[in-house]
Each structure stands twice: as structure tokens, then as C-alpha cells.
Amino acid sequence: MLYAIICKDKPDSLQLRLDTRPTHLAYIESLGxxxxxxxxxxxxxQNxxxxxxxxxxxxxEKAQEIADNDPYVAAGLFASREVTAWNWVLKKSADA
Structure with missing residues (x-):
């Protein structure tokens, strides 16, 4: 099943996001x-x-675990985070 992970940053946290971004992207890539x-x-x-x-x-629970293990979470970037089931209806990717 598909899940949407929706996160909003804490105010004035752009530098924290930028500093943590390489680790975050490596984690996302590791999920394949x-x-x-x-x-x-x-x-x-545009920021x-x-x-x-x-x-x-x-x-x-597994989707929540993916969200919990994001380096952005460990860095304290997010003010809010939501994980919810999601149904891909329009313009679905062929490899999804």
C-alpha cells in the first residue's frame, strides 16, 4: 500500500534543512x-x-517507521508530521 508522509518544518529552520539534506537524501536513496x-x-x-x-x-506502522528514521526527524527539523494511506489514481507511474 502507498502512504504519504507530509512534514512541515519548524520556523526559521532553513539552515538546519540544508545542513541535514545530504544525510536525508542518502537515507531516501537507501529505501530503493x-x-x-x-x-x-x-x-x-522558493525556499x-x-x-x-x-x-x-x-x-x-512500517510507513511510520520510514518516517521516524529520516535524518530530518533526528535533527529536529519538523514542526509537524503526518503519515496517511494514499491512493494513486491520476497519472500513475508505470513502475508504481
Missing amino acids: DAVKLGGPFLGED PFGTLLIVEAESL
């Missing part, structure tokens, strides 16, 4: 095909202020 798509939310200034990640997992 479980990651279907993802990227940052951008503000009007990132949050994250959307769509992952495939066996259960909500």
Missing part, C-alpha cells in the same frame, strides 16, 4: 523502490519549508 516520489514544499521565496514523500510499505 519503496520510494515512489518525493520532494520539498516551496515557499514564495523549502516541508517535505512530501510517497512510499510503499506493508502497513501504516
